[in-house]
Amino acid sequence: MARCFFAQLIILLLAASFILPPLYADETLNDEVLVDEEQTLPLKHFFSDDPVLAGTELIVSGKNFSNQQQRLIFRLDNASSNNYRSRVNQEYSIPSGDFTLTIPMTGLRTSGGQTLKQPYSQLILFTIDGKSELQLKDVRITAPEALPDNTLALDFGHKDSPVFPGFQSVLDSDPQLTGKMLTRFRKSGDALIRDGIEGIDSINIPWPNGQWKLSLWAQEQGEWEYIPHYLSRKIFVENNKLIDQKWTVQEWIKEVYLAGTRKEADIDGDLWQLVGERRSGLIQKKIQISDGSLTVNLKGDRSARFLAALVIEPVNGTFAAQTQDQRKERFINQWPVSAPDYSLPKILTLEDISTQVKDDKFGSYLVAKGTLLNLVFEINSPEDDIKPVLAVTPLRSDKGEELSAKTRYGHWRYERPHPNAPSLDLTDSYLRADMETLNLSNQRPRRIHIQVDIPVGAQTGNYKGTLQLYSNDKLILKEFLVRVLPVTLPRLDLPVGLYLEPAPYYLWFNALKKQKPLATACDLSLLATYGFTTLAPYLIAPDTEDNQRLFINQLKQLKRFGFDKKILAYQSFRSLILMGDTQSTGLSLFKLNAMMEDEDLPEVYWSIFDEPTPEKFPSIAESATLLHNPNISFKTAGHLNNPRQQQLSSTADLLIMNHGYGVNDRNIKLLKKVSNVWLYNMPKPRLAAGAFLWNSEAEGYIQWHGRMPTADPFDPTDGREGDVSYIYPWQGGCPDTISIHSRLLELHEATLDYRWLQWLEQKSQSNKNAKRLLKQLRKELPTDWKEAESMTTQEALEIRRKIINLLD
Numbered sequence: 153m154a155r156c157f158f159a160q161l162i163i164l165l166l167a168a169s170f171i172l173p174p175l176y177a178d179e180t181l182n183d184e185v186l187v188d189e190e191q192t193l194p195l196k197h198f199f200s201d202d203p204v205l206a207g208t209e210l211i212v213s214g215k216n217f218s219n220q221q222q223r224l225i226f227r228l229d230n231a232s233s234n235n236y237r238s239r240v241n242q243e244y245s246i247p248s249g250d251f252t253l254t255i256p257m258t259g260l261r262t263s264g265g266q267t268l269k270q271p272y273s274q275l276i277l278f279t280i281d282g283k284s285e286l287q288l289k290d291v292r293i294t295a296p297e298a299l300p301d302n303t304l305a306l307d308f309g310h311k312d313s314p315v316f317p318g319f320q321s322v323l324d325s326d327p328q329l330t331g332k333m334l335t336r337f338r339k340s341g342d343a344l345i346r347d348g349i350e351g352i353d354s355i356n357i358p359w360p361n362g363q364w365k366l367s368l369w370a371q372e373q374g375e376w377e378y379i380p381h382y383l384s385r386k387i388f389v390e391n392n393k394l395i396d397q398k399w400t401v402q403e404w405i406k407e408v409y410l411a412g413t414r415k416e417a418d419i420d421g422d423l424w425q426l427v428g429e430r431r432s433g434l435i436q437k438k439i440q441i442s443d444g445s446l447t448v449n450l451k452g453d454r455s456a457r458f459l460a461a462l463v464i465e466p467v468n469g470t471f472a473a474q475t476q477d478q479r480k481e482r483f484i485n486q487w488p489v490s491a492p493d494y495s496l497p498k499i500l501t502l503e504d505i506s507t508q509v510k511d512d513k514f515g516s517y518l519v520a521k522g523t524l525l526n527l528v529f530e531i532n533s534p535e536d537d538i539k540p541v542l543a544v545t546p547l548r549s550d551k552g553e554e555l556s557a558k559t560r561y562g563h564w565r566y567e568r569p570h571p572n573a574p575s576l577d578l579t580d581s582y583l584r585a586d587m588e589t590l591n592l593s594n595q596r597p598r599r600i601h602i603q604v605d606i607p608v609g610a611q612t613g614n615y616k617g618t619l620q621l622y623s624n625d626k627l628i629l630k631e632f633l634v635r636v637l638p639v640t641l642p643r644l645d646l647p648v649g650l651y652l653e654p655a656p657y658y659l660w661f662n663a664l665k666k667q668k669p670l671a672t673a674c675d676l677s678l679l680a681t682y683g684f685t686t687l688a689p690y691l692i693a694p695d696t697e698d699n700q701r702l703f704i705n706q707l708k709q710l711k712r713f714g715f716d717k718k719i720l721a722y723q724s725f726r727s728l729i730l731m732g733d734t735q736s737t738g739l740s741l742f743k744l745n746a747m748m749e750d751e752d753l754p755e756v757y758w759s760i761f762d763e764p765t766p767e768k769f770p771s772i773a774e775s776a777t778l779l780h781n782p783n784i785s786f787k788t789a790g791h792l793n794n795p796r797q798q799q800l801s802s803t804a805d806l807l808i809m810n811h812g813y814g815v816n817d818r819n820i821k822l823l824k825k826v827s828n829v830w831l832y833n834m835p836k837p838r839l840a841a842g843a844f845l846w847n848s849e850a851e852g853y854i855q856w857h858g859r860m861p862t863a864d865p866f867d868p869t870d871g872r873e874g875d876v877s878y879i880y881p882w883q884g885g886c887p888d889t890i891s892i893h894s895r896l897l898e899l900h901e902a903t904l905d906y907r908w909l910q911w912l913e914q915k916s917q918s919n920k921n922a923k924r925l926l927k928q929l930r931k932e933l934p935t936d937w938k939e940a941e942s943m944t945t946q947e948a949l950e951i952r953r954k955i956i957n958l959l960d
Contacts (some may be wrong), residue, residue, distance in 0.1 A: 259310075302469075530599050647685050760776055846906050
């Protein structure tokens with residue numbers, strides 16, 4: 153039920169001569185203790201019919217006796233809960249040692265996305281496999297404490313969202329708010345900032361005259377790719393300007409969207425400082441009230457006029473600061489970080505730590521023509537250096553021929569180890585191309601990634617390069633040798649690539665929309681350089697004649713960059729369906745088919761399902777019938793991640809499967825009887841898209857996602873899933889070298905593994921040793937992913953080494 157606290161507040165103010173009493177009872181409600189001595193899991197608690205008050209929390213303390221993180225499941229039911237989707241199921245990663253976890257007990261959503269209504273029936277804490285080294289020490293349900301005197305704390309948002317302890321819920325229907333408002337409720341963030349009200353013009357609250365301290369939490373967290381992208385915002389308090397922000401589009405990209413690139417994890421601050429605090433949007437100011445009311449006015453577009461929370465308190469009050477301290481504690485506890493061990497180095501060092509095939513005699517890296525060589529060097533510095541000098545000389549042969557090289561460095565950041573992980577890793581997987589920002593720290597190593605281009609026309613022979621480092625009056629030279637072999641690797645003979653979309657801001661700003669094709673060309677050039685042969689690109693929904701022409705031009709652009717194999721139109725058909733009924737969709741596709749008839753374009757497969765549940769099967773069959781209509785005759789595709797989806801195999805001309813479905817020789821052969829088969833999103837893409845793909849019956853591989861940031865691209869906690877990006881956004885025009893994620897290099901290495909295996913197949917036609925090795929590898933490499941998954945990168949590299957040794 154909506155609570156209009158303002159009416160209550162006015163009465164209190166009038167009755168107390170504008171001296172504000174606490175808005176809670178004088179005494180804090182007693183905690184309900186569930187555990188007060190050591191106890192193992194599971195823990196089950198049954199509720200009475202009494203409602204749980206807003207701001208109530210479950211606090212779980214204990215110890216993880218394992219040296220590994222453990223997964224703890226929080227389950228909450230009501231009387232209507234009868235399956236997984238009708239109850240709350242939340243997973244938490246618990247680090248080694250003592251831990252404390254705080255969970256809001258109101259405003260919770262079921263796995264089906266619905267609010268879990270009170271009264272609750274039971275609460276269960278347990279581990280997935282029932283075997284755990286977690287021990288509980290103290291578990292209690294705590295009601296919020298009373299507010300300090302003369303303090304008001306407001307939590308703006310949805311009626312069914314959680315409320316932070318000590319705060320009162322404010323809805324968009326409250327008469328003291330004005331504006332055309334919209335309530336925002338996000339999946340991420342704590343109870344204070346995950347929701348709020350957008351479109352507020354003004355707030356007017358009766359309040360005593362005098363000097364006060366005002367705190368506003370004013371940042372909307374965003375969801376999926378969306379993040380608020382207003383270019384101007386003003387906030388006035390008592391007619392005095394509190395903030396006045398104004399950006400150009402390029403300034404906004406640099407100052408807001410890429411703000412997370414300015415500091416490095418562990419080096420420049422902890423998780424709270426780099427992520428939690430940065431994303432809070434906290435604004436604080438001492439203010440003077442002289443007219444008996446607090447008035448806040450917000451200016452800007454609707455997304456700029458957003459508030460998540462407000463606190464007004466005496467100038468020496470500490471409630472807002474305590475709130476931030478509580479938020480920090482909860483944030484750190486909710487997102488445990490695994491960090492690699494590191495000791496302070498004694499001297500400056502520069503070491504080659506590359507994992508590539510070398511010859512045993514000279515230590516030269518052995519590479520084929522028409523490839524890229526990925527090298528890694530590590531700097532360990534006993535002193536910080538904000539401006540070291542690093543240079544790579546062009547690689548030269550004795551005859552003066554050169555090989556060009558590009559350089560990136562690893563930037564330390566927090567990242568989920570996999571998209572759904574409830575924990576974080578400290579990693580330098582963000583490979584930055586803006587080398588002018590390079591610095592050294594004694595807290596973490598600095599890894600330098602050098603990419604050597606070996607074109608098809610490169611001369612066979614030995615090349616020498618030098619990496620030069622000058623830091624704190626010390627100079628280090630590190631030579632490395634590359635031998636270009638008398639071999640040109642064949643192009644991939646099957647589709648391997650990425651899902652890919654432009655950075656979201658190309659769709660947000662009119663000034664950038666015309667630049668989107670150029671940005672796409674930049675992406676395509678990069679991916680073509682790495683040898684990929686297919687994409688699931690952003691293709692416009694062809695609903696009008698103009699968009700049908702644009703769709704065809706997008707396909708032509710793909711072909712110009714060498715993506716001439718099967719292309720997956722991942723979103724286009726579903727977007728088309730959302731725009732109209734079946735008849736209008738069919739007509740649009742009919743017109744598009746006619747326009748494409750005389751064009752030499754890549755073959756398009758239209759995605760009609762993506763990991764669907766059974767209730768969607770009938771509509772999927774209807775979509776397949778529409779696309780297969782003889783007057784349209786388009787190919788269909790779908791994603792399988794569960795064996796129960798097998799009945800959909802007849803609806804798609806391209807079945808894209810992952811390990812959830814069961815990737816093995818038997819399943820692939822069965823599906824190939826009715827369709828083409830690709831793999832997607834497998835664990836260990838280096839293996840899945842390389843040696844395993846080569847030895848399987850699958851006909852392609854595609855990986856999610858070339859660029860799929862969740863809201864802020866440098867906040868790994870602000871979405872249902874972590875940021876998944878192989879290519880990072882940039883500011884301005886297409887850079888000579890693009891910042892990437894290290895996983896792009898892993899996928900590139902998979903393509904090199906595959907291409908060497910293709911070369912082996914060709915060589916086996918005329919070479920007995922090659923034929924023998926080919927037969928051996930076909931026999932030894934697993935065709936069941938459950939067996940193949942245990943393969944290591946070193947084993948994949950050893951296969952490449954054996955093939956290269958045939959050249960001796």
